Amino acid sequence: MKESKLTHLSPMMKNIFYGIVFLFSIQFAFAQSLPEVTLNDEWKAKIRALAPEKVAFHSPRKKNILVFSLHTGFNHWVIPHTEEMIKILGEKSGAFHVVGSKDISEFEVKNLKKYDAVILNNTCSKPDHRNLFWDKLRADSNADSASLMKKAQELESNLLEYVKKGGGLMLLHGAVTTQNNSWEFSRLVGASFDYHPPQQSFQVHLEDPKHPLVSAFPAEGFSHIDEPYFYKNAYSELNFKPLLYFNNADIKSQRKGQELTEGKTYVAWIRAEGKGKVMYASPSHNAQSFENPQLLRFFLDGMQYVVGDVVCDETPLKN
Numbered sequence: 001m002k003e004s005k006l007t008h009l010s011p012m013m014k015n016i017f018y019g020i021v022f023l024f025s026i027q028f029a030f031a032q033s034l035p036e037v038t039l040n041d042e043w044k045a046k047i048r049a050l051a052p053e054k055v056a057f058h059s060p061r062k063k064n065i066l067v068f069s070l071h072t073g074f075n076h077w078v079i080p081h082t083e084e085m086i087k088i089l090g091e092k093s094g095a096f097h098v099v100g101s102k103d104i105s106e107f108e109v110k111n112l113k114k115y116d117a118v119i120l121n122n123t124c125s126k127p128d129h130r131n132l133f134w135d136k137l138r139a140d141s142n143a144d145s146a147s148l149m150k151k152a153q154e155l156e157s158n159l160l161e162y163v164k165k166g167g168g169l170m171l172l173h174g175a176v177t178t179q180n181n182s183w184e185f186s187r188l189v190g191a192s193f194d195y196h197p198p199q200q201s202f203q204v205h206l207e208d209p210k211h212p213l214v215s216a217f218p219a220e221g222f223s224h225i226d227e228p229y230f231y232k233n234a235y236s237e238l239n240f241k242p243l244l245y246f247n248n249a250d251i252k253s254q255r256k257g258q259e260l261t262e263g264k265t266y267v268a269w270i271r272a273e274g275k276g277k278v279m280y281a282s283p284s285h286n287a288q289s290f291e292n293p294q295l296l297r298f299f300l301d302g303m304q305y306v307v308g309d310v311v312c313d314e315t316p317l318k319n
Helices: 011-031 041-050 079-093 132-140 145-164 173-177 183-189 233-237 287-291 293-306
Strands: 063-068 096-101 117-121 168-172 192-195 200-206 222-226 230-232 241-247 264-273 276-281
Touching: 041 079, 041 287, 041 293, 063 079, 079 096, 079 117, 079 287, 079 293, 117 293, 132 145, 145 168, 145 183, 145 276, 168 173, 168 183, 168 293, 173 192, 173 276, 183 192, 183 233, 183 276, 192 233, 222 287, 230 233, 264 293, 276 293, 287 293
Parallel strands: 063 096, 063 117, 117 168, 168 276
Antiparallel strands: 192 230, 200 222, 200 241, 241 264, 264 276
């Protein structure tokens, strides 16, 4: 075996060399970041032109959907674009009436009853409690912490019961952090957020190319620029049906000491919860991704899934 030239370097020079390599890998990853796009009539018209003309599955009636876009933690610039994209999909297909809101009173039982499904749009919570409802209640009230936390838990419980009784829930990208420290919410969703390396280009693969919810994509998957999310808590239970994944070995700049060089991490999945349906989809951090008509079809099909229009295999990886 040929001896590495690095063996002739001093320990200090080796550290400098590896540091430079690491910095270049970080710079390469950040170079994949996409600039913010202005949400204007031109962009909306572009998405409307690319959106599917009609739904892929039979829909017996027009469904009501709440797209909830409040964030208290990290502000994803794509939030308003995502809400507009969902509204365009509903309007153009004629299958959904979409209402946008940032008011947590929508999670009162009487209000949830108005909707066939709720879409959580990058509803990132603050790192301290990782509880979106608590964050908002604390910001709006000087009441004692115990009563505010009780109310926050009530709103979370309302959402969990809503799904168990037949409501749909779709979570997009950062929405996985909504109640990130809650095991009940983590189990409902299928995971909690752990971390993500910098944005980068990676190949998204189809777990089962024959599954109806990924029929929009070619069998080989698609190239995508995004934050590759890694997960914790209920994710280890794998109590969901995976749809999309990336190969861990393809992801650069992973957390030091926790690098995964084998296996896969899932990008999107579905699961049944009681009488309800849940779908999580990590794409996308960028509005440019919505210019992919295949991804628009995927989101529209997912909307149909969570409202109960799609009969498909939901068998979880583990029970």
